Amino acid sequence: MKQLLILxxxxxxxxxAQQLEAVQTSLNTNSAVTEDEQDPPxxxxxxxxxxxxxxxxxxxxxTARQAGLNGMIWLKLLVGExxxxxxxxxxxxxxxxxxxxxxxxxxxxxxxxxxxxxxxxCVKTAGQWKFSPAILNEKPVKVWVVLPFKFKLDAPHKxxxx
Numbered sequence: 137m138k139q140l141l142i143l144x145x146x147x148x149x150x151x152x153a154q155q156l157e158a159v160q161t162s163l164n165t166n167s168a169v170t171e172d173e174q175d176p177p178x179x180x181x182x183x184x185x186x187x188x189x190x191x192x193x194x195x196x197x198x199t200a201r202q203a204g205l206n207g208m209i210w211l212k213l214l215v216g217e218x219x220x221x222x223x224x225x226x227x228x229x230x231x232x233x234x235x236x237x238x239x240x241x242x243x244x245x246x247x248x249x250x251x252x253x254x255x256x257x258c259v260k261t262a263g264q265w266k267f268s269p270a271i272l273n274e275k276p277v278k279v280w281v282v283l284p285f286k287f288k289l290d291a292p293h294k295x296x297x298x
Contacts, residue, residue: 175223176279180272180280181272182272182277182279183273184270185279186268186270188266189219189268191265192261193261194254194258194285195257197250197257199246199253200250200251202246202250203246204289205254206232207229207232207251207254207255207286207287208229208231208284208285209228209254209258209284210227210229210283210285211227211262211282211285212224212225212227212280214279215270215280216278217269217276217277218276219267219268219269220266221262224262224263226259229255231254233247238251254287262285
């Protein structure tokens with residue numbers, strides 16, 4: 137069985153690698169995983185991977201729409217024995233404007249803010265997903281899964297409330 141479950145869903149978004157740590161830290165402070173608990177190995181083999189039972193998609197941030205920013209973000213989620221997301225880590229984020237890849241190191245502050253807003257929305261929303269737990273030897277176990285989110289201007293999206 138594959139180490140990570142890759143879930144492909146059509147709506148979602150992204151963030152700049154150097155700015156991810158602050159978002160991660162703030163979100164992980166609410167984590168139910170204590171310091172005494174260890175995360176499972178990424179290659180943990182289970183009998184049954186978790187499956188989403190309650191999903192939610194982030195609204196397309198107004199700042200990202202204004203900047204004309206498209207994005208793709210991949211989140212690695214730690215799904216607990218109870219099916220609740222315990223941690224989320226941004227593993228990759230890419231952005232485009234008018235089909236040209238954006239280098240956030242050279243981007244304007246407006247584009248950087250737009251990228252941050254997309255990524256923050258994804259991380260916050262993915263933490264609200266619920267899964268059936270992974271099963272190993274007939275017992276629920278915590279496991280890592282990968283969840284990609286995609287933001288594309290010409291795709292139908294729920295608008296962020298201003």
